[in-house]
Every structure is written in C-alpha cells, then in structure tokens.
Amino acid sequence: MKEAAINSEEKIVKTFCFSCRGGCGVQLHVKNNEIIRVEGDPDHPVSKGTLCPKGLAIKQLVHHPDRLKYPLRRVGKRGEGKWEQISWDEAFDEIATKLLAIKAQYGAEAIVAGIGTGRNHNDWTARFCNHLGTPNANDPMHFCMGPRCVASYINIGIPAPNEPHYNATNCLVAWGRNEIHSHPSIGRYIFNAVERGSKLIVVDPRLTKLASRADIWLQIRPGGDDALALSMIHTIIGEELYDKEFVTKWCYGFDELKEHVKKYTPEWAEPITWIPAEKIRKAARLFATTKPACIAPGVAVEMQVNSYQTQRALYMMSALTGNFDVPGGNIVWVPPLGGFFLNCDNDVLPPEQRAKALVGGAKLIGGHKWGPPNFVLEGPPLWQAIMTDKPYPVKALFFMAHNPMVGLPNTKAVYEALQKVEFLVVGDFFMTPTAELADIVLPNATWPEKNDIGWFTTPLEHAQFHDKDAFAVYAWVKAVSVGETKSVLEILNGLAKKMNLGGFWETPEEAFNMLLKPTGLNWEEFKKVRILRKDMIWKKYEHGLFHTPSGKFEFYSNYLKDLGYSPMPEYVEGPESPLSATTMLQSYPLVLITGARIPVFYHTDQRNIPWLREVYPEPLIEIHPDTAAKHGIKEGDWVWIETKRGKVKQKAKITMGIDPRVVHAVRWWYPEKSGPDHGIWDVNINIVTLDSPYDPGIGSPTMRGLLCKISKVEEGK
Amino acid sequence: MLIDFDRCQGCNACEVACKQENELPVGPRLKQVLTIGPEKVGRKLIMEYLPVMCMHCENPPCAAECPVGAITKSNRGITLVNEKKCHDTNKDVCKKACISACPFPVPPQYNPEKDIVQMCNMCVQRLAKGEKPSCVKHCINEVITFGTKEELAKIIQERGNQTISIGGVIPNVACRPSVLHLPAKKPYTVS
Numbered sequence: 001m002k003e004a005a006i007n008s009e010e011k012i013v014k015t016f017c018f019s020c021r022g023g024c025g026v027q028l029h030v031k032n033n034e035i036i037r038v039e040g041d042p043d044h045p046v047s048k049g050t051l052c053p054k055g056l057a058i059k060q061l062v063h064h065p066d067r068l069k070y071p072l073r074r075v076g077k078r079g080e081g082k083w084e085q086i087s088w089d090e091a092f093d094e095i096a097t098k099l100l101a102i103k104a105q106y107g108a109e110a111i112v113a114g115i116g117t118g119r120n121h122n123d124w125t126a127r128f129c130n131h132l133g134t135p136n137a138n139d140p141m142h143f144c145m146g147p148r149c150v151a152s153y154i155n156i157g158i159p160a161p162n163e164p165h166y167n168a169t170n171c172l173v174a175w176g177r178n179e180i181h182s183h184p185s186i187g188r189y190i191f192n193a194v195e196r197g198s199k200l201i202v203v204d205p206r207l208t209k210l211a212s213r214a215d216i217w218l219q220i221r222p223g224g225d226d227a228l229a230l231s232m233i234h235t236i237i238g239e240e241l242y243d244k245e246f247v248t249k250w251c252y253g254f255d256e257l258k259e260h261v262k263k264y265t266p267e268w269a270e271p272i273t274w275i276p277a278e279k280i281r282k283a284a285r286l287f288a289t290t291k292p293a294c295i296a297p298g299v300a301v302e303m304q305v306n307s308y309q310t311q312r313a314l315y316m317m318s319a320l321t322g323n324f325d326v327p328g329g330n331i332v333w334v335p336p337l338g339g340f341f342l343n344c345d346n347d348v349l350p351p352e353q354r355a356k357a358l359v360g361g362a363k364l365i366g367g368h369k370w371g372p373p374n375f376v377l378e379g380p381p382l383w384q385a386i387m388t389d390k391p392y393p394v395k396a397l398f399f400m401a402h403n404p405m406v407g408l409p410n411t412k413a414v415y416e417a418l419q420k421v422e423f424l425v426v427g428d429f430f431m432t433p434t435a436e437l438a439d440i441v442l443p444n445a446t447w448p449e450k451n452d453i454g455w456f457t458t459p460l461e462h463a464q465f466h467d468k469d470a471f472a473v474y475a476w477v478k479a480v481s482v483g484e485t486k487s488v489l490e491i492l493n494g495l496a497k498k499m500n501l502g503g504f505w506e507t508p509e510e511a512f513n514m515l516l517k518p519t520g521l522n523w524e525e526f527k528k529v530r531i532l533r534k535d536m537i538w539k540k541y542e543h544g545l546f547h548t549p550s551g552k553f554e555f556y557s558n559y560l561k562d563l564g565y566s567p568m569p570e571y572v573e574g575p576e577s578p579l580s581a582t583t584m585l586q587s588y589p590l591v592l593i594t595g596a597r598i599p600v601f602y603h604t605d606q607r608n609i610p611w612l613r614e615v616y617p618e619p620l621i622e623i624h625p626d627t628a629a630k631h632g633i634k635e636g637d638w639v640w641i642e643t644k645r646g647k648v649k650q651k652a653k654i655t656m657g658i659d660p661r662v663v664h665a666v667r668w669w670y671p672e673k674s675g676p677d678h679g680i681w682d683v684n685i686n687i688v689t690l691d692s693p694y695d696p697g698i699g700s701p702t703m704r705g706l707l708c709k710i711s712k713v714e715e716g717k
Numbered sequence: 718m719l720i721d722f723d724r725c726q727g728c729n730a731c732e733v734a735c736k737q738e739n740e741l742p743v744g745p746r747l748k749q750v751l752t753i754g755p756e757k758v759g760r761k762l763i764m765e766y767l768p769v770m771c772m773h774c775e776n777p778p779c780a781a782e783c784p785v786g787a788i789t790k791s792n793r794g795i796t797l798v799n800e801k802k803c804h805d806t807n808k809d810v811c812k813k814a815c816i817s818a819c820p821f822p823v824p825p826q827y828n829p830e831k832d833i834v835q836m837c838n839m840c841v842q843r844l845a846k847g848e849k850p851s852c853v854k855h856c857i858n859e860v861i862t863f864g865t866k867e868e869l870a871k872i873i874q875e876r877g878n879q880t881i882s883i884g885g886v887i888p889n890v891a892c893r894p895s896v897l898h899l900p901a902k903k904p905y906t907v908s
Contacts, residue, residue, distance in 0.1 A: 037737065038737065039854075040854065040855050047857075049854055049855070050730065050854070050855050050856060050857040051730060051734075051855050051857075052728050052730050052857060053728060053729045053730050053732070053733035056730060056733040056734050056737055056855060057733050057736075057737075059737075180726035180727075180728070181726070181727070181728070184726060184728035184730065184857055185857055187726040187728065187857055187858055188724075188857055188858050188859070191724045191726070191858055194903075195724075195902075207754075207755040207762065207764050208764070209725075209726060209727060209764050209765065209766060211764070212754070212755065212762055212763065212764035212765070213903060599726075599727065599728040599729060600728075600729055600733075610742075610743045611732075611733050611736045611737070611743075612733070613743075614736075614743050614746065615729045615732060615733075615750075655755060656754070656755045656756055656757070657754070657755035657764060
C-alpha cells in the first residue's frame with residue numbers, strides 16, 4: 001500500500017518549452033515528481049511534435065544534481081564559496097531589510113535590477129523597480145533586440161521589431177542572423193521558403209549552412225553593416241528600384257534620404273565591407289526587384305557601436321521597396337494581450353526618479369518615453385557608479401536569470417563592480433560565476449516547475465506565430481517541483497509583500513488573471529484553452545499604425561535631430577577596427593567576432609547538460625587554414641586570443657568558412673570546474689570584448705568586430 | 718530510412734532524441750550529425766550537416782565479425798543487437814570486432830554502463846506501438862523519412878534517382894546499406 005502511494009502513475013503533462021524563448025509544444029512524462037521522458041507535442045500547431053535538443057534534454061537540466069534548490073546565505077568571504085541554507089522567509093526578510101535600508105540612506109536609485117535575457121520575467125522586474133522607486137532595471141536590450149525596438153520606434157512610432165515573414169516571402173535577406181541555429185524550430189519555415197523558390201541573400205562573415213544555400217552570400221567584414229546597408233539604399237534609390245507609390249504616400253523624408261545616400265556608393269563601400277561593388281549592386285537589385293521580400297536582421301548588427309541606426313537602415317530598405325507590413329515582407333505582429341510594455345506600471349515611478357536612470361549619456365534608453373525603464377545601460381555607467389559613487393552610489397544589485405560574468409563585455413570591469421557592491425542578490429538555476437559572488441542566492445524555477453503565461457512584451461522571433469500568421473500566448477503548466485525553487489514572479493510577490501510595495505499579488509495566478517483580462521478568460525480557463533492567438537492584420541498603416549510625428553514611416557527623424565543625433569543613419573566605423581585603428585592593427589592584425597549561436601545551448605546556459613555538452617564539449621575558435629598555418633596552429637590546438645583587455649584561450653577549429661583576416665570565438669564557462677570562477681578567466685571571450693565607447697544613443701558595446709591577435713598556447717605555459 | 722540532408726540544419730535534435738530513447742550515458746552516440754565542409758568542391762561550396770547512424774546493411778559486416786552471433790537482422794530489415802548475448806561475452810575475447818568491421822562513420826557504439834555494444838535499432842520499441850522512431854518524429858526539418866524500401870525508392874526516384882556518397886564519408890561498399898542519403902538540391906556555386 002505504502003509503495004503504491006509513492007509510486008504515482010506516470011502522467012503526461014502538456015505544456016510549452018521555454019529552453020529558449022521558443023514556445024514549442026511538449027509532453028512531459030512525469031512519475032514520482034520526476035520528468036522521465038520528453039516528447040514533442042504533435043497537437044502543437046507549429047512545432048508539430050518536433051523539438052530541438054534544448055527541449056529534449058530538459059529533464060537533465062531540471063533534475064541536475066547541481067541545481068540550486070534552497071535559498072543560500074553567504075557565510076565566508078565574497079566568492080569563497082561558503083554558504084548556509086536559509087528559509088525563504090529568512091531570505092525575503094534579509095533582502096527586504098537590506099534594500100529598504102539602502103533606499104532610506106541612498107535613495108531607491110542605489111538599487112539596480114539585472115534581468116538577463118528573459119525567462120519571461122522582464123516586465124515583472126520593471127514593475128517591481130517602478131514600485132520600489134528605482135529607474136534602474138537592466139535587461140540586455142541595449143545590445144540585443146532593443147536596437148530593433150528603438151529603430152522601429154523612430155521609424156514608425158511603435159517599439160516592436162519588424163519581423164521577417166518567412167511564410168510568404170520570395171526573397172529573404174538573413175543579415176547577421178543564423179536563425180537555423182538561434183531558433184532551430186523556425187528553420188523549417190526558412191527551408192520551406194527556399195524550396196518554394198524564394199531567393200536567399202545571406203550577410204554573414206561565416207559560411208553557415210544558410211550561406212551555402214544563398215543566391216548571393218555577402219561575406220561582410222564584421223563592422224561593415226552600416227556601410228553595406230547604406231550602399232544598398234544608394235543603389236535602390238539611384239536605380240529607381242524603390243516603390244514610388246508607397247514612398248510617396250506613406251514615407252517621410254525621402255528627398256533628404258536620397259540626397260544623404262548619394263555619397264554612399266557601392267564603390268565607396270567596397271573597401272569598408274570587403275564586398276565587391278558589383279556584388280553589392282547585384283544583391284540590392286535582387287532584393288528590390290523580387291516581391292515580396294523581407295530582411296531578417298540579427299543581433300550581430302546590434303553588438304556594434306552604430307547599432308540602432310544600422311537597424312533603422314535595414315528596416316528602411318524594407319519600407320523603400322514597399323515590403324512593410326505585407327505578407328512576405330517585414331511585419332509587426334498583433335499581440336493578443338494588448339500592446340507593448342503595458343504591465344510595468346510605468347506611471348508609478350516619479351519623473352524625478354526616472355530622470356536618474358543610469359544611461360551614461362545615451363538618450364534613447366533609461367525610461368525613455370516609448371518603453372519601461374528596463375532598458376538602462378548595464379555597462380560602464382553602472383560599474384562606474386558602483387566603483388566611484390558617481391553620479392550617485394549604487395549599493396545593491398538584484399539579478400535574476402542573469403550571468404553578466406559570462407554574458408556581458410569586459411568581464412574584468414563586471415568582476416570589480418560585483419566584488420565591490422555592498423549587497424548582491426542572484427537568482428538562477430545553478431551556481432554561476434555571477435551567483436558565486438552573491439550575498440544571497442535564490443533558486444529559480446525552470447519552466448517545467450511553474451505555471452506561467454508565455455507572453456512577451458515585444459513580439460520576437462517565436463516559432464509559434466509562423467503557421468498561420470497569428471501571434472500566440474500560451475499556458476505553461478507546472479509539472480514537477482524541485483527543492484524549494486520559485487519563479488521570479490513568486491520571488492517578487494514575496495519581496496513586495498515584505499517591503500510593503502504595491503503592484504504585486506499573493507499568487508502568480510492573480511497576476512495571470514490581470515494579464516488575461518482583455519481576453520475575458522481567467523487562468524483556470526486559459527489553462528484549458530492553452531493557446532490564444534490573434535490573427536494578423538496586414539498593412540496596419542492604413543489603420544493608423546504609424547505613430548511618428550509625421551504620421552508616416554520616417555526616413556528622416558526630427559525627433560532624433562532634436563536630441564542631437566543624426567536624423568538619418570550614417571556610416572560610423574567601430575572603435576577597434578582595421579580602418580579606425582590602423583596603428584593598433586600592426587600588433588592586433590585580426591578581426592574578432594564572438595558569440596555566434598550554438599544550437600545546443602541558449603546563451604550561457606546548458607554547458608552542464610550532459611547530452612548537450614557531448615555535442616559541443618569545448619569552446620572553439622574558428623580560424624582560416626592560412627591564418628592557422630601562419631601561426632603554426634593545428635586543429636584542436638589551444639589558441640590564445642588577445643586584445644587590449646587581456647587574453648583567453650579556446651580550441652582551434654580550422655575552417656574555410658571564415659575570412660583569413662577574421663576569427664570567431666564562442667561564449668563559454670565550465671560549470672563543472674570549481675568556483676568562484678568556473679574557468680572563466682581561461683576561456684570566457686567576454687574578457688577581451690569591449691564595453692566602451694558604446695553606441696551614443698542606446699549604449700551598444702562592441703562584441704563583434706574587434707582587433708585581436710592569436711598565438712598557439714605552448715605546453716607548460 | 719532515407720536522409721534528405723538538404724534540409725538538415727545541424728541542430729542535433731535527432732542525436733539528443735536518440736540519447737533519450739536509449740537512455741544513453743555520455744560516450745555512445747548512436748546517431749551523430751557530421752559537419753561536411755565548409756570546403757570547395759569544384760565550383761561548389763559545400764557546407765552540409767549529415768545525420769548518420771547505423772546503416773542497417775543487408776549484409777552487415779559487424780554481424781559477420783561477431784564471434785557469438787549477437788547481431789542479427791530482423792524480418793523488417795533492422796539490424797539488432799542481442800543485448801544479453803553481447804553483455805555475456807567477454808570483450809577482451811571478442812575485441813568488439815563489430816566496431817572495427819563497420820566501414821561507416823558511426824560504427825556500433827560501446828556502452829560501458831551496460832557493457833554492451835549498441836547501435837540504432839530504428840526504435841523498434843516505438844515501432845511496436847505504432848510510433849515513428851524518435852529521431853524521425855523530433856526532426857524539425859523532416860530530414861529523416863522512415864518507411865519500407867519501396868516507399869523510399871519512390872521518393873528517391875522523384876528526386877532524380879540519385880543517392881550519394883559525399884566527400885567519401887559514405888563509402889560505396891557491397892554491404893548494401895538500408896539508410897540512404899539524398900544529395901543536396903542547391904549547393905552554393907562560387908562565382
């Protein structure tokens with residue numbers, strides 16, 4: 001009898017994978033509170049029973065022996081790795097007391113939240129910060145997706161990415177976006193398009209599989225994206241390949257743009273982009289004369305100093321050719337749960353607090369009027385505030401699902417600041433190099449451990465839209481529990497209660513009911529419906545989509561001009577490039593790019609999942625055979641990668657797929673190595689990347705297109 | 718099984734699906750996605766991912782070399798390992814002859830946890846329940862088709878009656894594999 005009670009029946013929980021930001025359908029086979037098997041859900045309208053490796057391996061993450069399961073309090077010196085287990089009540093008490101004391105002494109702005117690339121808690125964190133009174137809630141929007149949102153805000157007045165519509169396109173431009181590896185579940189829509197006969201133009205310094213299928217592959221010099229985009233616009237306008245009707249009726253500033261791009265000829269762009277002028281023309285013509293066509297701009301463009309202006313230029317190419325918000329073009333999804341950034345309670349943050357946002361002079365972030373304040377510059381301005389108390393002291397950091405010791409540029413600066421900050425709280429699944437430095441560590445729940453609404457403030461590139469052009473939100477259903485883990489929303493609920501802050505709830509379900517209000521459903525009902533979708537409306541500009549001052553798609557932005565920025569995208573060379581730093585080039589002769597997506601990992605996660613790590617066991621630097629030979633480097637050798645910030649080593653992967661003047665290294669840490677650093681000082685490429693100077697408008701650092709040198713690691717050294 | 722690697726995006730879902738289905742530890746990899754290239758072959762630029770596993774030969778050399786006859790062909794043409802026989806055999810004596818006998822990129826894989834050699838068994842346990850093999854089901858891009866030889870022959874015919882040996886990875890040998898690879902439709906042509 002007793003055994004029967006322990007041995008529960010195997011049950012199947014239908015939910016949605018969130019191992020990336022995907023939302024593919026899964027069936028979790030659960031027995032005795034353990035996931036024993038993962039299957040794709042054949043009833044899911046988009047993933048149709050398939051899954052990518054990150055979803056298939058989720059049981060190894062959820063039930064990993066190293067999972068954080070209980071709140072921990074540091075007992076030794078910072079980073080010494082000595083902890084004691086505490087209760088949630090103690091943890092909430094201690095955090096609440098500390099944060100309230102810091103707020104009383106230094107002001108709420110001395111408390112800074114770090115969000116990481118979302119596990120669906122971005123808006124809740126911004127909401128918490130608003131109620132607490134601090135403008136400083138960071139997610140990595142300043143160099144990932146944010147530039148697309150800002151570009152769109154300036155062009156059309158709506159801060160949503162203008163996403164490529166693969167389903168109906170006849171010409172796809174994959175620009176610094178290797179979607180088949182960043183979102184494998186979307187791969188099929190790209191391959192379907194190509195098999196349907198869609199043209200494919202790939203802008204990528206690396207020969208990816210997509211590039212190998214391209215009609216035109218533009219092997220760009222990393223950092224030359226703005227020059228390439230501007231010279232393509234030059235060609236489209238100069239050869240009168242633009243959509244005159246759309247431009248006349250719906251666009252503002254065309255004459256200014258025409259004049260502006262006159263100087264950006266393909267011949268001018270050739271030495272900057274390393275792409276022959278004729279090839280640029282060919283690509284521009286193919287894009288402009290094939291209808292419909294779309295551009296898939298990626299993060300590669302955003303990890304550069306001219307990030308949002310370059311994204312603006314890419315979206316302009318789409319508008320110029322009449323491909324905006326039409327099937328097969330660049331589109332703005334229609335979300336079922338109201339608009340964007342609506343649930344952050346932005347209005348509760350007093351304007352004088354909002355004005356204190358740590359933005360380091362970048363005027364398009366930090367509680368800028370289009371969005372919530374969860375878009376601050378987590379970089380030099382924050383580290384400086386911690387180190388020097390200027391412009392004011394920052395005393396507490398509250399990080400959830402955030403591992404800046406691996407993910408942010410210039411690790412040394414991050415490390416110094418985390419060492420110095422008075423109070424650091426980190427919530428995550430595992431003891432990361434960031435969590436190692438915390439005062440309080442909180443165990444976060446993974447997606448199978450929580451109820452949630454898969455709902456996004458910005459419609460990103462999720463697979464679940466693509467089957468019938470309809471934005472989806474979906475119900476995550478709790479399948480298992482591990483230790484005492486809590487979702488970030490539960491943590492914020494608990495803290496808000498202790499701190500007597502408004503805006504939060506007793507249970508997550510109350511928050512879900514608030515979110516669901518526009519649909520007329522409550523959480524219990526939604527759990528049964530599982531997916532809610534909202535049909536696409538095409539050409540929304542005919543129904544008042546353009547919220548710009550001119551009411552049109554703006555090529556020329558008076559708004560930017562008034563802020564002191566260029567009203568139109570210009571060419572800006574990065575700080576450490578072969579063109580801008582010719583003296584440095586003598587000693588650092590190679591161009592470094594970092595962080596291309598690895599299909600078995602999501603950002604810095606999952607390096608400790610056995611089935612995934614087996615596929616990609618070591619950090620690899622891609623080097624052209626000629627360059628490798630010049631340095632006496634053979635396949636599998638450890639290679640030093642050195643910039644002005646320092647050096648790290650990764651293993652050589654010798655490949656024809658990269659220009660001899662370029663090398664590519666990946667993001668890495670060793671979860672299995674001992675703390676506090678888990679090997680990051682050896683292999684973490686962000687030790688050598690550059691956080692300053694950054695994009696003057698939104699603060700994007702340079703993580704792609706830096707100067708470096710390489711050498712073989714000699715044995716015994 | 719027919720592998721249309723034209724659509725393979727190298728995401729490794731099939732490999733992890735296989736690991737789960739066979740509850741494999743780190744080490745044995747019954748299904749692997751090889752990267753071919755990037756390299757120039759004539760005027761073509763080749764950059765492909767190629768899922769490979771046991772080829773289920775009609776005359777499997779691994780079976781011929783196994784001293785205890787632990788590897789057999791099922792009536793559906795699937796090459797199967799008799800796990801008990803394999804486990805009960807002293808590996809110092811048999812020297813895992815099946816592994817070296819295999820001419821293909823993914824030979825039989827030794828699983829130290831179970832002290833047996835394993836290879837793709839086409840998920841016979843799933844087939845018995847009327848399900849597709851796990852790698853076939855989970856492949857996002859419908860790269861892998863499972864079916865009878867006749868069904869597959871039809872697809873091959875539709876695609877120009879060509880199966881291939883790319884870069885010498887799949888040698889053309891007399892053991893008549895039942896896992897076939899279709900050529901890429903449109904590799905990049907260098908101008």
